[in-house]
Amino acid sequence: MINVKKVCYKHRNRPVLNDVSFQIPIGKVIGIAGENGAGKSTLLRLLAGIKNPDDGTITLDHQPLTHRTCSRFAYLPDTDDFYSYLTGVQLFQFYETQFEDFNFLKALEVADFLDINIEQKIKTLSKGQRGRLKMAATLGRETTYYFMDEPFSGLDPMVRDSLIKGLIRFTDAETQTIVLSTHELYEVEPILDALLLLKNGEVISYHSLETIREEWQQDAVSWMKKQYRKE
Numbered sequence: 124m125i126n127v128k129k130v131c132y133k134h135r136n137r138p139v140l141n142d143v144s145f146q147i148p149i150g151k152v153i154g155i156a157g158e159n160g161a162g163k164s165t166l167l168r169l170l171a172g173i174k175n176p177d178d179g180t181i182t183l184d185h186q187p188l189t190h191r192t193c194s195r196f197a198y199l200p201d202t203d204d205f206y207s208y209l210t211g212v213q214l215f216q217f218y219e220t221q222f223e224d225f226n227f228l229k230a231l232e233v234a235d236f237l238d239i240n241i242e243q244k245i246k247t248l249s250k251g252q253r254g255r256l257k258m259a260a261t262l263g264r265e266t267t268y269y270f271m272d273e274p275f276s277g278l279d280p281m282v283r284d285s286l287i288k289g290l291i292r293f294t295d296a297e298t299q300t301i302v303l304s305t306h307e308l309y310e311v312e313p314i315l316d317a318l319l320l321l322k323n324g325e326v327i328s329y330h331s332l333e334t335i336r337e338e339w340q341q342d343a344v345s346w347m348k349k350q351y352r353k354e
């Protein structure tokens with residue numbers, strides 16, 4: 124369980140995240156949504172240990188995050204400029220040297236499932252193919268927590284669909300947790316267990332999809348719009 128408690132983060136003295144608190148249990152797929160600039164990428168970087176909060180704490184199983192614990196988190200960045208000079212196989216070989224938990228054969232299997240040519244240089248792949256390769260490299264890691272920053276951004280509906288299927292097929296719903304930011308809520312909703320909404324760096328709601336559907340009789344998109352209007 125990851126516990127985020129009263130986390131604040133500033134960029135050039137401007138608050139980006141303010142008093143953010145929530146918990147991330149094991150075995151869940153959690154979506155982070157919110158308008159552009161709400162702080163989604165920043166929050167994911169803090170969770171992955173790439174940045175440190177200015178205030179507040181993030182703990183894993185009641186222990187503060189350390190370099191060693193963060194090295195066990197798999198992070199998928201939103202950047203499209205991703206090891207462009209390597210081929211897919213070389214990327215997997217590089218990951219193998221960087222991450223103890225990287226399973227080369229699993230990465231190959233995901234790449235095959237997502238129909239990626241791993242012999243091709245990354246810079247010659249299309250945006251959709253690069254998106255799939257990033258996903259294969261990330262899912263190649265056998266770890267408990269996956270943090271994914273807009274894994275479906277700018278991809279066509281077929282690619283999004285194959286990535287969503289890959290996510291489900293190559294992670295264990297009982298023992299692994301995925302936290303992903305997305306603007307494609309409509310397509311991602313079926314795989315989400317919970318949805319966290321950020322607005323101006325603050326959590327405006329965090330609920331299970333079951334609650335959203337059963338108690339409020341709404342889909343995630345309608346619910347999100349309503350929450351935003353309320354603020």
Ligand SMILES: Nc1ncnc2c1ncn2[C@@H]1O[C@H](COP(=O)(O)OP(=O)(O)OP(=O)(O)O)[C@@H](O)[C@H]1O
Pocket residue numbers: 134139157158159160161162163164165166
């Ligand atoms: N290193 C940085 N350089 C410039 N601005 C930053 C940096 N870190 C955070 N910010 C600012 O923090 C705010 C939140 O940015 P962030 O990228 O986290 O939002 P986001 O919700 O992921 O946005 P989007 O949906 O557009 O990707 C923005 O106003 C951004 O300008």
